[in-house]
Amino acid sequence: MRMEKEQIQIEHLLPDYFSGEISKENRLKVDNWRNLSAGNEKLFREMSTVWKSGAILGQMEQFNPKDALLKVDKRLALYNKPSSVWQKLQKIAAVLLIPLLVYSGFLTISQFKESKLASGETTWQEVKTGTGMVSELTLPDGTQVWLNSETTLRYPLNFGKIREVNLTGEACFDVKKDEKHPFVVTTGTINVEVLGTSFNVANYANENQTEVVLLSGKVKLFTGEYGNKKEVGFLSPNQQALFKPSTKELFVNNVSVEKYTAWKDGVLMFADDPMDEVTRKLSRWFNVEFVLESEELRDYVYRATFKDETLPQILDLLKISAPIEYTRIPRETLPDGNYSKEKIIIRKKRM
Template sequence: MIIPIMVYAGYLSFKNYSVNQITESEVIMQSFTAKLGQLSHFALSDGTQVWLNSGSTIRFPDKFVGDKRKVELEGEAYFDVVKNSGQPFLVKTNDLNIEVLGTSFNVSNYHNDSILEVVLVEGKVKLFSEYNNKEQTYGYLVPGRKAVYNKKERKVLAGKVDVDKYISWRDGVLIFRGDPMNQVVKRLSRWFNVDITIADPEIENYVYTATFSNETLSQVLYLLKVSAPINYKNVAPKVLANGELSKQKIILTKKEDKNTGDDKAISSPVQLVFFFAKEYGEILVIT
């Protein structure tokens, strides 16, 4: 089990150059990946702060030249962009581009997800894509809003959200607010670098509200077990052909005894009260 930790990489830059003194051919492209189960924080050459979530990769130049500051992202990152009206900041993905002057926002773009999410904390961002050398602009996002881009349909929907839920991960905190269990499992799997699967489809209908801060995987699984009719089974890692160990696998199943939702206090790092509403399949955890 790997518990997410923060890795501070400092300034990933070399020398200070004026933009008019260098050309793009002199730029050195770099790639930085946050290891599975770890969070990384560093600064780009212009001072822009970047937080990378577990298993995410960013590609960027050692110095920004040209009319835009371009970076490429796969995975999830939070950006606190230094303002430069003469050189907009551009986050490129395989599906959607996000352009800003100076602002703070979160982008979630894992390759195996069907959607891409952008949550704006402050400032203003432009959302657009490029197909066949043509630019399609979807609009502009304002603070407190989330844009969801459907990669297959190439459509964007936007709405107001609780921003903290989407950016708390950079502080080592996971927030769930009425999230379906399949989303909870996906985030926990990435967070702890494990493979959590749901064996009983009925469990997928549960929704979960909770805040986890510094809990271990064992503690989180225990909270899931005592707050709803859920059991879990640990499957030991296997030795792969290359000699490495596979991910730890955890299988969630439904308890036969459904009467497990009595409110009670438990011994844990946080004070929790549990409530299980059978008719709605809802798990409510109040912290």
């Protein structure tokens, strides 16, 4: 009963949190609640999406997203039996997001049509995911794409002879087979060409590598423009290609593909991964910053699978597996009024 009461209290604090009108004390309550569990963080992200949707609707007409969240919640309570916060959230999202999708689709297509009529050039759609969020979409050719945290995907509204998309971040593709129209993913470093297959590409701007993992089918790897491409290799199922742009080196390994695609199902999977790889993924998952105090820590390896564990639970499990300790430094108010990321400092345990 107490937990339910606290959940309701947090739920009513979120509109003020998103609008920036929340007190420092209540902001801390929400931040602490977010860190209690992965489920709480997921709820927060979904509510954030609803809030941002309301902000866009506000550009269309007089619309107050703060009032909308509370009014829709009350309206649902009147006509439905009591349900979990998560169930209510899904219903609220449905009420608010349907008109948003209609609006954003019209706005984007209109802008692109005007651009095309004016210049005659190919026009592109751009989709972005925020920190800690995973999105799914269907491309114009029927290809399914899952976008990981902090990812940008650009694609044309209408594919030509080549179905080309541009990726920064990480995405998993299930490509609709079409032998007459190759599907190409460009990354700015190494590029991927397929006809119809499933694969994962990770290409974050702040990392000195591009990774391609093949689930099924066959992919061709190349550099340069498609019309003047230089083939550098092929992948078969259960293989990983790791390209280092700084040295132009390409490494191909046999891997268990499950750990590279588990993220799209809300699972973090590590299989003999070094500490810096573990903290890199946790950083995106929980929107925190990690600092490793010594190079020796990078040699520690971990094998684990996480789904609903909180960040503190994961950190404590890491402590059990290796002689480490950690310090958590909470978010701080920045000069511009925003908040810094929580910082986790990991050091070797003093014996």
